[in-house]
Amino acid sequence: xxxxxxxxxxxxxxxxxxxxxxxxxxxxxxxxxxxxxxxxxxxxxxxxxxxxxxxxxxxxxxxxxxxxxxxxxxxxxxxxxxxxxxxxxxxxxxxxxxxxxxxxxxxxxxxxxxxxxxxxxxxxxxxxxxxxxxxxxxxxxxxxxxxxxxxxxxxxxxxxxxxxxxxxxxxxxxxxxxxxxxxx
Amino acid sequence: xxxxxxxxxxxxxxxxxxxxxxxxxxxxxxxxxxxxxxxxxxxxxxxxxxxxxxxxxxxxxxxxxxxxxxxxxxxxxxxxxxxxxxxxxxxxxxxxxxxxxxxxxxxxxxxxxxxxxxxxxxxxxxxxxxxxxxxxxxxxxxxxxxxxxxxxxxxxxxxxxxxxxxxxxxxxxxxxxxxxxxxx
Numbered sequence: 631x632x633x634x635x636x637x638x639x640x641x642x643x644x645x646x647x648x649x650x651x652x653x654x655x656x657x658x659x660x661x662x663x664x665x666x667x668x669x670x671x672x673x674x675x676x677x678x679x680x681x682x683x684x685x686x687x688x689x690x691x692x693x694x695x696x697x698x699x700x701x702x703x704x705x706x707x708x709x710x711x712x713x714x715x716x717x718x719x720x721x722x723x724x725x726x727x728x729x730x731x732x733x734x735x736x737x738x739x740x741x742x743x744x745x746x747x748x749x750x751x752x753x754x755x756x757x758x759x760x761x762x763x764x765x766x767x768x769x770x771x772x773x774x775x776x777x778x779x780x781x782x783x784x785x786x787x788x789x790x791x792x793x794x795x796x797x798x799x800x801x802x803x804x805x806x807x808x809x810x811x812x813x814x
Numbered sequence: 815x816x817x818x819x820x821x822x823x824x825x826x827x828x829x830x831x832x833x834x835x836x837x838x839x840x841x842x843x844x845x846x847x848x849x850x851x852x853x854x855x856x857x858x859x860x861x862x863x864x865x866x867x868x869x870x871x872x873x874x875x876x877x878x879x880x881x882x883x884x885x886x887x888x889x890x891x892x893x894x895x896x897x898x899x900x901x902x903x904x905x906x907x908x909x910x911x912x913x914x915x916x917x918x919x920x921x922x923x924x925x926x927x928x929x930x931x932x933x934x935x936x937x938x939x940x941x942x943x944x945x946x947x948x949x950x951x952x953x954x955x956x957x958x959x960x961x962x963x964x965x966x967x968x969x970x971x972x973x974x975x976x977x978x979x980x981x982x983x984x985x986x987x988x989x990x991x992x993x994x995x996x997x998x
Contacts (some may be wrong), residue, residue: 641869645829645910660935675972685825690901710897713912715829715872724869726829728897728912 643715643726643734645721650703650731650777653750661750662757662777663739665700668746671721672767676749676760678774680727689728697732699801702740705732711773719769719796729773731780753781756771827899827910831877831956832864834915834961835889838933843849845934846941846961849884852930855905856951860933860944862958864911872911881916886924887933889916895957895964903953913957915964937965 644716651663664676679700683692690707697705707730715726741748757778761771835847848860863884867876874891881889891914899910925932935941941962945955 642828642867643869643871644826674844683826683899683910685827686901687827688901689897690899710894713873713894713897715867715874715912717870717872726867726873726912728899728910 643717643724644681645683645689646727647683647689647696648678648714648727648729648773649693649705649707650711650729651697651701651703651775652708652731652733652753654733656710660753662753663701663703664749664751664760665741665745666747666749667767668744674746675765675767677767677770678729679745682725683728689727690730693728693730693732699743700741700745702737702742703734704736706735707732711782712776714769714773716769727773731777753778762783786811827901827908829867830864830909830911831867831873831880832862832898832911832913832957833877833881833889833891834862834895835881835887836892836915836917836937838917838995843936843963846937847885847887848933848935848944849929850931850933851951852928858905858921858930859949859951861951861954862913863929865928866909867912874914877912877914877916883927884925884929886921886926887918890919891916893964896960898953898957900953911957915961919920926978938960 639736653661655661665679667673667675667677671785679696681692681696683689693707694705697703709731711729711731713726713728717724719725751760760766761774838844839845849863851857851859851861863880865876865880867873877891878889881887893915895913895915897910897912901908903909923932935944941958942949945958
């Protein structure tokens, strides 16, 4: 009862999850899964999958549940892309979205629940024009824009570790002639 | 009205912010600001500053407001450390914490609102023993443990860029003898 009282006393944003499901292809050829919305708001428009977090459920569990319900996929989080909480982001009420980047662990995509259809979008070419098209629900074009930046920086950090590998490879190649030189 | 109805219909966790305020000293000598709680739950225990997000306010604005109220400091976010939403994290109700890492932009710390006192804690030595002490409110020892990991990896990424610098420096040194060799 104390719980309920404390809850009702405050007026707070309603927490939700949204998530980008990545399907990694070959180099830079990844795709992400978008949903055509079956219901208002933004009926018929594209969005990333998502939904409200229920009391008693963690953000991660809400994400797993919504992924299963909307896409039939079992997904796991890779990272938190951001938290989006502009009061104008949802016309129904003030929502706060914990936005995950996720990978598929199991299953085949199949639209369920309030998804009219699912659509794979290539991150390298299709996504940019889609972001510009203004056919995206809520603030999800902002989210997808931030995701593109994340992709770039995460690739940059992969490149940076390959640089480390490159460096250690080079180092061996370099050490050799120096040793030869030392024994000359 | 539709707003209120939609809000009351759902039972969701109550969103809050918590934040680590870093004061960077010389190398690896940073401090973070903890609060002795004036009120229950966990009265008298240490926590990181935080509070609930009001409807109509972004998570970042809630963080700025609470920082001002509790510590008199003006802070800005550096990163989102994580989102903590275990239903058992707060004995009063199910809360979801968006946890920021922040830096001081202006002001001097001064305990206000529901902070009984403020305490700077060195991240290199004091923090570990504090995390182990179990004198920390809510799930904030978990948050501080994750923060220590974040500090290490963020330093590692600094080291990795110095490696790049190191590599490009080395490369020049290496290119020289090779050029010399080529002209031999």
